[in-house]
Amino acid sequence: MSTATVAKPTAQQPGKGSRRLSLPVLLLIIAGVLVLTSVVRLISGADGITSTGQMSTALRLAVPIGLAGLGGLWAERAGVVNIGLEGMMILGTWFGAWAGYQWGPWTGVAFGIIGGALGAVLHAIATVTFNVNHIVSGVALNILALGTTRYLSKFTFEDAPQGSSKQSPPIDSLGTFDIPGLSSWLQTLNEKHWFLVSDIAGLVGGLVTNLSPLTVVAVALVPATWWVLWRTAFGLRLRSCGENPVAAESLGVNVYKYKYIAVIISGGFAGLGGAFLSIVASNVYLDGQTAGRGYIGLAAMIFGNWMPGGLALGAGLFGYTDSLNLRGGTTNVHALILLLAMLLVVGGVYLLWRRKLISGVITLVISAVMFLWYAGTDEVPRQVVTAAPYVVTLLVLSLSAQRLRMPKADGLPYRKGQGK
Template identity: 70%
Template structure:
């Protein structure tokens, strides 16, 4: 008769949690990426990849994506999946333009936020009160927003001078600011094309040139959301509804109320993103101008692992790839092929060190393909440049899937008293 010896429970090895990088380590990573980008720029001669104009355009394109991502964060931290972000963006564009044309841009901002929050309210009624599947409700919101705005435009904008059933009259611009002296200095340094110095100047210059006040407001929302959700009692109760609503209920949390608040705030953020598209990006409402940014925002939120800082990085990445298309970035995308090939070589070495040989093999083959592609062409076809934002979305989600941790109760139905 054999005896199996086991360690006492107290002596069993515990699984080690993945250590988060410190701020200093993140700064080293960013510095390393900047050095690599600067080297690629000098090798390829694609000075546009870190120009002031490229950075400024990328920021402008990242803002609506980031606001949609913030909306998704608030909803999903409370346990509600918000596929309806695209529809709430659409409502924000229409209501923001409708009010902005008549009463000024800042009134448009407020009304656009309320329009997005209205979409959030409808989503909350369907999912929280009536228990409708979150995906089904979100898709319905998207369809409803398209139909409702098209109908409303037919007897509002169509009757205004300069408007049609598919677009609004021009909207008064929101004030833009440029830091005097600093903007010109950064542009001059960027034009010298020095190693690293010009790249840093291009990034800084893009952040201080023609900066809309609405952009500043949107950027402030990222750390503000981080502080509210992780440093206040309100945020703790809201997040508990997304992790374990039954436990939250036993502690006296009104789960319904917090879910409603979270989804309406989610819609408000998406509405603000829609206002940005109508009043800053184009100064006019046009049917279909959201262009799927609600879905890309959802991808940015997932890439960011349901954290404000991470989703801001994701929004910046997608905004940058989109800016390559607007600024005729065939040569720039060609240079980025070399950058990606080098990053994949580094990923191969790291995966080999970690003894993840399958991952290393995939990264090595991918890097080789990109390097051969880079050598075989002088400029990437315009069709690929146009598809770059969506390709980046798929690649980022595929690469980040292994480290993601969604709130435990997200998407699950909840009924008061179920845990009793």
């Protein structure tokens, strides 16, 4: 009598097939980048690349990108692609400025969240209820939000004092604060321009200097999102809708409800990012104020592999490159060419060590071109500085694309009972 051996199926954890960096390796990479940055600063004399003011500006510019990315994270973890983040941010800028001008900045923040959530409701109705293609719905929402806010501005801001059809009157500030003692000590240490120590002081000093209360709230939302989505039953059900909605439905999860909740929260985050732009970053609403930050936030989310921590790193990177454009960045960007060339050398050597000869040689050739560019010029054209955030977005996405793992059911149509 023969017995048949049946192989026991093993459950594969989501994302286990993708190679994810461990925390020690990630910290080692960050430390290496800091060391190389300090070396570049000493060679180029561009002390501004790690100054406290540069880092503080980078944090302020990273916040709306990070909030948009968090919005995309919530939606896509539930299986809904949210290309409409840009439109939701636009609604947040207008609603935040409109309410902030009349009733104060904190009321404006609340209305900015509501404005983004209203746009998200439209996106949820189209994608969840009517199964409209998620990309088409998001693009349509972006166009609708842009046209709606321009139309409304003509009736609300055009006749107001210091306002126009493309700009709101000034909005009262939420105020800023420093960490007493620590901020001034770190700034003094940064101004000594010591190797690595002053660079770390500038980085940390930028996180505790000239802070807005809304910045603190936005930074706190990153660990809060991680805790809710990965440490609560609610988060487990929501993520199951983005991985396998049919299986989630079989276990009693109301998939429609969780998708709606996720998309509305997503819009609220994007609207908060828009309100930050119009109330904190510039204290006025301006036509075209978002400048594609919704899309960059989506890129930061993808770079972070649909995880809050990676998203925060991506937002910080994009915020930093954007800050170079605001603080006389031609010299600083010129120094970053040298930093990029050094990083490419490290990457090329790593690829050769992994026996990827063609990729390694190409990377080293590109690094040689970057070295020649740096050596042959004293500064870069202003146009290169302006384009730096968008170039970095493309480079980061292209280099990190092979390590990404999106939720399995992200963007796929779902109908209740389709698994029966």
